[in-house]
Amino acid sequence: MSDDTKVKVVGLTKKFGDLLVLNDISFNVKKGDFVCIVGPTGCGKTTFLNLLVKLIEPTSGQILIDGEPADPKKHNIAFVFQEPSAYPWLTVEENLQYGLKIKKVDQKTIEERTKEIAESLGLTEVLKSYPRELSASLEQRVVIGRSFALHPDLLLMDEPYAQMDIKVRYYLEDQVIKLWQKTGSTVLFITHNIEEAVYLSEKCLILSQKPTTIKEEKIIDLPRPRDIASPEFIELREYVTKQIKWW
Numbered sequence: 001m002s003d004d005t006k007v008k009v010v011g012l013t014k015k016f017g018d019l020l021v022l023n024d025i026s027f028n029v030k031k032g033d034f035v036c037i038v039g040p041t042g043c044g045k046t047t048f049l050n051l052l053v054k055l056i057e058p059t060s061g062q063i064l065i066d067g068e069p070a071d072p073k074k075h076n077i078a079f080v081f082q083e084p085s086a087y088p089w090l091t092v093e094e095n096l097q098y099g100l101k102i103k104k105v106d107q108k109t110i111e112e113r114t115k116e117i118a119e120s121l122g123l124t125e126v127l128k129s130y131p132r133e134l135s136a137s138l139e140q141r142v143v144i145g146r147s148f149a150l151h152p153d154l155l156l157m158d159e160p161y162a163q164m165d166i167k168v169r170y171y172l173e174d175q176v177i178k179l180w181q182k183t184g185s186t187v188l189f190i191t192h193n194i195e196e197a198v199y200l201s202e203k204c205l206i207l208s209q210k211p212t213t214i215k216e217e218k219i220i221d222l223p224r225p226r227d228i229a230s231p232e233f234i235e236l237r238e239y240v241t242k243q244i245k246w247w
């Protein structure tokens, strides 16, 4: 495996009973890449992330991170799922610092990261609040902040902005790009929103209907910052939409 491969997926197959969901999928993700996974509803996008973090086991095939079987205990992975899942017994500040304390990061770095993340995600005013005192959208920002704070090697995001209004979503899309540019993390981002995928990614992995295979790996070679109203952007957005064709 070449040195610049972060994630290597080999012959990955997942069945639930008789239902064949992922059908012998293979692909590589380069270190530092930003890949969006798009595809029809129910094609197995979340199943793929669940396999990656070992919530479930594959029927066959494997996922390697840095050449070794994926293991969230060993690899520096952070994830944000669709439903907000801040730790309810901790304040916002304690949530942001949770992973850093487990990793025994020094106190000065913890304080610097907390300040920076709280400012960039608009959480400074609520640092002493508990998740139950926040809206779902604000709670999701806490979860996003908790994962950003770790400066993970691999950041997995499953429709993280689905519940946000459009202004907040645009703002948070720019924040994830900033984090990615600053830390060099590899990002795998699942979304239903094709505009979001073309705005964020260096590559769109387009999945087929079940039994799911990779329909295309589409390179998104637009300069940044991207302009969603430019003809080049619209052309790519329409191309990816046509490839998915779930209607």
Ligand SMILES: Nc1ncnc2c1ncn2[C@@H]1O[C@H](COP(=O)(O)OP(=O)(O)OP(=O)(O)O)[C@@H](O)[C@H]1O
Pocket: 016, 019, 021, 039, 040, 041, 042, 043, 044, 045, 046, 047, 048
């Ligand atoms: N634990 C499970 N047991 C049985 N079937 C499952 C299980 N988890 C997922 N499935 C089925 O596997 C298929 C893929 O589900 P998955 O949630 O991964 O799709 P998805 O692409 O993320 O969907 P969406 O676009 O709606 O978010 C679906 O048909 C789903 O019903």
